[in-house]
Amino acid sequence: MGQISIKTEEDIQGMRLAGRLAAEVLDFIEPHVKQGVTTDELDRLCHEYMVNVQQSIPAPLNYCPPGYTPYPKAICTSVNDVVCHGIPGDKVLKNGDVINIDITVIKNGYHGDTSRMFYVGEPSILAKRLGDITFESMWIGISKIKPGAHLGDIGYAIQQYAEKAGYSIVREFCGHGIGKVFHEEPQVLHYGRPGTLEKLVAGMIFTVEPMINAGRREIREMGDGWTIKTKDRSLSAQWEHTVLVTESGYEVLTVSAGMPPPPAIIAEHHAGAPASVA
Numbered sequence: 460m461g462q463i464s465i466k467t468e469e470d471i472q473g474m475r476l477a478g479r480l481a482a483e484v485l486d487f488i489e490p491h492v493k494q495g496v497t498t499d500e501l502d503r504l505c506h507e508y509m510v511n512v513q514q515s516i517p518a519p520l521n522y523c524p525p526g527y528t529p530y531p532k533a534i535c536t537s538v539n540d541v542v543c544h545g546i547p548g549d550k551v552l553k554n555g556d557v558i559n560i561d562i563t564v565i566k567n568g569y570h571g572d573t574s575r576m577f578y579v580g581e582p583s584i585l586a587k588r589l590g591d592i593t594f595e596s597m598w599i600g601i602s603k604i605k606p607g608a609h610l611g612d613i614g615y616a617i618q619q620y621a622e623k624a625g626y627s628i629v630r631e632f633c634g635h636g637i638g639k640v641f642h643e644e645p646q647v648l649h650y651g652r653p654g655t656l657e658k659l660v661a662g663m664i665f666t667v668e669p670m671i672n673a674g675r676r677e678i679r680e681m682g683d684g685w686t687i688k689t690k691d692r693s694l695s696a697q698w699e700h701t702v703l704v705t706e707s708g709y710e711v712l713t714v715s716a717g718m719p720p721p722p723a724i725i726a727e728h729h730a731g732a733p734a735s736v737a
């Protein structure tokens with residue numbers, strides 16, 4: 460296991476800005492997520508907003524981890540049974556669809572990474588519950604973050620909450636350290652055992668981004684080399700924030716005016732809590 464970087468005050472300032480900009484792209488795109496729009500159009504709108512309004516760079520575009528082909532678009536749009544990394548295209552959104560939009564911007568060399576679920580028209584009771592449980596599980600995981608806690612505490616909390624609700628956790632993808640690099644150490648698993656894995660230290664920055672399936676946890680990869688779907692074609696949901704470990708707890712960096720506030724089940728006992736300002 461390699462080293463987890465500890466960010467400097469300068470890095471943290473840069474990550475606060477990148478995080479806010481990523482969240483503001485989601486605020487911007489929300490009113491456009493409607494019946495009849497294509498995922499390509501959502502990509503085009505976000506791309507233009509990033510480049511022309513924010514002067515930020517869409518990190519996914521041409522992103523090419525080892526073993527992958529370059530990612531062809533500016534954002535990820537994962538609809539219904541797509542777990543993650545859905546590529547925008549000519550797909551037309553229809554009433555009842557659920558979509559995760561995942562935004563990563565680069566600003567002054569720093570990455571901000573966040574995603575939310577959106578409902579097209581009226582969601583089914585299942586889709587709404589799956590989205591809510593996933594949102595709450597992300598926050599329950601985040602709420603474990605403080606110096607001295609372990610990465611396994613986060614994964615355990617998420618897994619317990621989602622599985623108790625009858626859902627399953629995708630194992631093949633995880634949260635990640637982030638900074639000047641898009642994906643760096645550590646891997647942040649969304650399942651696990653308390654007290655295991657790395658101990659958290661103030662100045663670490665990583666994402667928490669559980670992918671939760673209504674059915675079984677198994678996935679399959681599509682022929683495009685990116686799109687991941689549930690094997691049993693059940694619905695999948697995901698939420699993501701980028702989070703800093705502070706001296707007394709955590710600070711969510713991907714905050715914006717339009718971001719959904721933490722759920723009521725989250726106690727706000729950490730200091731310096733811009734994350735809690737809805």
Ligand code: MF3
Nearest residue numbers: 519522530535544561563572
């Ligand atoms: N934003 C995704 C994450 O949360 C990664 C997407 S990689 C891409 O880690 F190339 F598909 F954009």
Ligand code: CO
Nearest residue numbers: 572666668699
């Ligand atoms: Co991420």
Ligand code: CO
Nearest residue numbers: 561572573699
């Ligand atoms: Co992301």
